[in-house]
Amino acid sequence: MKRDSRLSGVLHVLLHMAEADAPVTSEAMAKAMRTNPVVIRRIMAGLRDAGFVHSEKGHGGGWTIARDLADITLRDVYAALGSPELFAMANRTETPGCLVEQAVNAALNSAFQDATALLLNRFGAVTLAALSADFHARMVTSGKFIDLESGHAA
Amino acid sequence: MKRDSRLSGVLHVLLHMAEADAPVTSEAMAKAMRTNPVVIRRIMAGLRDAGFVHSEKGHGGGWTIARDLADITLRDVYAALGSPELFAMANRTETPGCLVEQAVNAALNSAFQDATALLLNRFGAVTLAALSADFHARMVTSGKFIDLESGHAA
């Protein structure tokens, strides 16, 4: 199955935005992420609607973070993306008439529900500020620095 | 993303096999599952190789369960399918040079690893015998019975 990397991607973009002191254009982010500006706008749309980021048109426009990084958790970001499916496995039939399948679904659903709760709790416990701090710690440790050209840590 | 229903499907098939007292053909199972015999053989292949089921060709042939249901856990079945991907979300890049992406991956991987452990533990704690017992309990509760024609509980 083709796995969804929007959460990973949007977090990456947000942390890069956090490093910039001016609005970042979709094109600049796309270059850094080696993808297309439209893809950036697409994954940012939910965050904009949720009020986590702000976008401005025209000269000097682009994207800015609209809240304190400490006030945005991975769970918020996940929700802003529309709470996409977490698991790669599905029940064969969601509302089966077959009692065997009901028993199978019940067992699998129970496990997946608990795993969902675990994941959402974990996501809720991590703020963008924490991720950013981790990034800065890695920068110190590695001796690498931000490449201002691309907005990417080199 | 297109989600994988092989685990759900193979469990369904196994429990139906457990109800039968003679080998069940791929075609019969396919009819009960409203799919194609080749699909059945495909998802059963791993279980056969793992020794959980046995297949026989020719007249009176078909599939039989080769072990006690109490000795097969959902985790065994999952492994026999080749331990397919559990999650629908992936990191944008698995081995990023970018330190930002490393920080993002680390946070997400940590959560997903814990969720994986939870799921595998849950799967390991459920045997086919337990699922079968649950099925029989549902049959009593619902007043429904096995439809011998299709091998399906109606």
Added chain:
DNA sequence: TTTCATGAAACTTCATATGTTGCGAGATGA
């Protein structure tokens, strides 16, 4: 030797994440 069944390969179909193109709208600056 006919029929029934699995085994395996090749192919088609379908869903969907991702990539791309094109154009309109709004903002900036000359």
Added chain:
DNA sequence: TCATCTCGCAACATATGAAGTTTCATGAAA
């Protein structure tokens, strides 16, 4: 005013992989 920059959005193209299908070979039973 007008050119330019930027996002917003729709439409279309591409790629991947699960699921379904077709076909033929192999072996067992009647």
